[in-house]
Each structure stands twice: as structure tokens, then as C-alpha cells.
Amino acid sequence: MTIALFAYDQSLSKEVAAFLLDEGVEARSFALNTAAQVREIDDACHKGVLIFREHGAGETTGIVKKLLGDKRDLILCAKLPDAENRQLLIEEGASEIITPRSWEAEHVAERILAQLILDGEVQPDSCGKMLGATAVMRRVYELIAMYARVSDPVLILGETGTGKDLVAEEIHRLSVGKRGRQDKLMALNCSTLRPDLSGSELFGHTKGSFTGAIAVRQGIIAAAGHGTLFLDEFGELDLQVQADLLKVLDHNEVKPVGSNDPVKVHARIVLATNRKLKKEYEEGRFRQDLFRRIRGFSIELPPLRERRADIPLLARYFLSEWNEESDTSLQIPGGAFDCLFKDDWAEGNLGDLRSAVRKAATYADSIGSEYVYPLTETNELGHKLTQPTSPSVPTGKGFTITCDPSTEKWEEFIKRVRPLYFKSLLEVTGGDKKKARILSGRHHTQFYEYMKELDSSDE
Incomplete structure (x- = not known):
């Protein structure tokens, strides 16, 4: 993907181009005060982007649009215009008007990249149920495809709400049929287990092995058969259960509680946690030998604040979910995505963004509006609309x-x-x-x- 980048401030333009290049987007920089460079714009540039830090970009927008021609869209990165000026800028040739959260080069590049992703210019932008086309997410997709081919346990790390369960589902989906894998995915959230019963849930037990064990029970590890077992939040397991889990991974067999006879394990195991495991074992809450055993095939999911350029794509998807559920056709208008970049989304990541979109959709639907303006902790736009x-x-x-x-x-x-x-x-x-x-x-x-x-x- 190659774009033509126009700006009066060439130092800013070059910094933005460097950030975009790290994301796989080549930006050819053109100085607005050098007319001779017009001849350098060739067919390799799919789109144009004009960076204009002040108000009054109308005339310059028209000039740049003429340079690009009718076949190439122009994205204007400028201060947020009012309604009338926005329409004037569109009439001058801007296909989209975006405003970064600050004029630091990284933030400008982030906002430009987000619009390119939203327009479908950066691929791949999805993997299974996961969405995103930032470089860090494309690397995650590569690791998923790579690890799906092996039978080793996979470790997924990431904050709450980053989509660890979606990674596990995709690893399973891609591994079905390989090495005899069956289409069977079993999941267990280890944080919901009682400490005194976690061993029984995982490994099974024999009749009479403890009070209340009135019958033989197959543990979930054996029950997963030749499929995939996803142990979410496994970092919550106590040290003894961690030791037993390590034996399962080392020997591919499990001993039910109260039994001396091992049962062969065929399932591939995917583990996930939001804990910092290195810190956990340094402080004695996690076994170092287990950490070393599982860290070989690991995937670390970035928090949303580290891939903000994916936010508009995700927000549009969450709104499409709402529309399908509610039989509506709401939409997020141009300019309404900008405010979403100011929030850190530190509490729930994807869950927080989804809630913000759905809350705004509920409000819009209740007043009969077809436009959705998402609310965030740092953006109370929706409340101001009513006051x-x-x-x-x-x-x-x-x-x-x-x-x-x-x-x-x-x-x-x-x-x-x-x-x-x-x-x-x-x-x-x-x-x-x-x-x-x-x-x-x-x-x-x-x-x-x-x-x-x-x-x-x-x-």
C-alpha cells in the first residue's frame, strides 16, 4: 500500500511516513510549496493524505485533489471542522476528514492508518473472529497459523478483554484435521474452580477418592479427546495443581485423583492468563518449571491502547452486531470515530469499546436517529447532545x-x-x-x- 502524503511541515511529514512504514504503508512525501514535485505522483500512490494543522484547509484541499485526479481519494487530516466547513471541504475534494488526538507524528500516523484500515486498504484485517490490521495484529495472525500446525501447548498472554478466547478458537479451527485433530473444543475458566476441587475437574477422580466422590468422573483433559482444550485464566491454579498439570504436559498422560493408573492424553492444550507469569514465579505464586515448559509457543495480545488504529474497524463491527440484533441500520458518521482515540480502554479493552458502541446505539435508537456517537470515559458527547x-x-x-x-x-x-x-x-x-x-x-x-x-x- 502506497499513499501520497502532502504537508507544509516536511519534518512532521517525514516522521509520519516513518511510522506508517513500520505498519507496512509506504508514504511518499510531497511538499505543498514545491509545484515541481507534482510530476512525481504516479500510479503507485493509491490515495492521497493532506496534513493541515490549522483551520482554513479548503483552498489547499482543492489544489491537492486536482493533483491526485478523480481516481484517487483524498483523506484530509485537519482540525475538527464545524458542519458548514466540513461540507465545504468535502466539496473541495476530501473523501474523509479525520482529526488526530494530538499533532505528535505518532498520533497523526495512527489516525491516518486507522482510516486506511477502515477503508480496507491494509490487509489482512481479520483472522477468524479477530479484527485488526495493525502490524502487531498481523503478527498475531502469523503466529496463530504457525502454532496451529504443531501439537505443543500454546500460551496466550494478554490483559482482560484482549480476545484470548478468540485466539484459542482460531488455533483450534486451523488445527482440525492436522495430526488427527478432531473438531472438538472444550473450554474451562480456571478462575471459577474451587481450590479443593480443581484437581478433580481437570484430571478426574475415582469413586470414593474423597468425600462426595460417589462415582467415577472423567476430567476435562481426558474428555477433550483428540480435540483442543482451552484452559482460560490457568494462572489462578494453586501450585500443586500446577505441578500436576506440568506432568500432563511432559508425559501426555493424566492420573485421576485417587488412581495410580495413568490415562493417555491426546488433546492439544491451549493456556491463557492475564497475569504477568515471570513476576508471578519470581514472587512464588507460579511454578518456574511450568513457565519454562509452556513459554516456547506463546502469543502476547496487545491491549487496545497499543493498537488504536484498529478502533474504527472494531467499532463499526460492534455496531453491525447491534444492527443485526435490533434490525436497525444505524451508522457511525464521519468525524465520530476521532473521540475514540482519546480513551485508554484500560479496564476492559475490546469489551469496553463494545459497550461504548452499544450504549450509543441504544441512545440513538431511542430518539429515532440513524447516527451513532460512541461514548467513552473521556468523551461525554452523547450526554452533551441532550443538554x-x-x-x-x-x-x-x-x-x-x-x-x-x-x-x-x-x-x-x-x-x-x-x-x-x-x-x-x-x-x-x-x-x-x-x-x-x-x-x-x-x-x-x-x-x-x-x-x-x-x-x-x-x-
């Missing part, structure tokens, strides 16, 4: 609209009423769109979309 600051404007007389709920659906009613509302709102404000937007409580991007609807209804 606008009222400007000093005359009060309108209002109007009455009738409807028959037995024949008209909610979506149809909203579509019919909305143009009337905004037309009346403009009358109240004397045509002042800025005051009208504040009164409506809509985000500027959403407000302008409604203005376009109003123009269409008047034609």
Missing part, C-alpha cells in the same frame, strides 16, 4: 402533527416529522444554522445531515 446550551432566540409557536400508530411505523413517522421540525427550527432562528444546531441538541455532523434531508424534501 444543549440555549442561545438567545425568539420562541416559536410550535406545530401539531397527527399520526396513526396502527398504520405508520416509528421510523416512517420520524422520517416524516424530522424535516418539518428542522424547517420550523430555522424559522425560529431566522435562518441562523448555528443557533438552530444548538437548539436542536444535535452534533454538528448529524445536524448537517438533517439539513441535507431538508434540502432534498424541498426539491
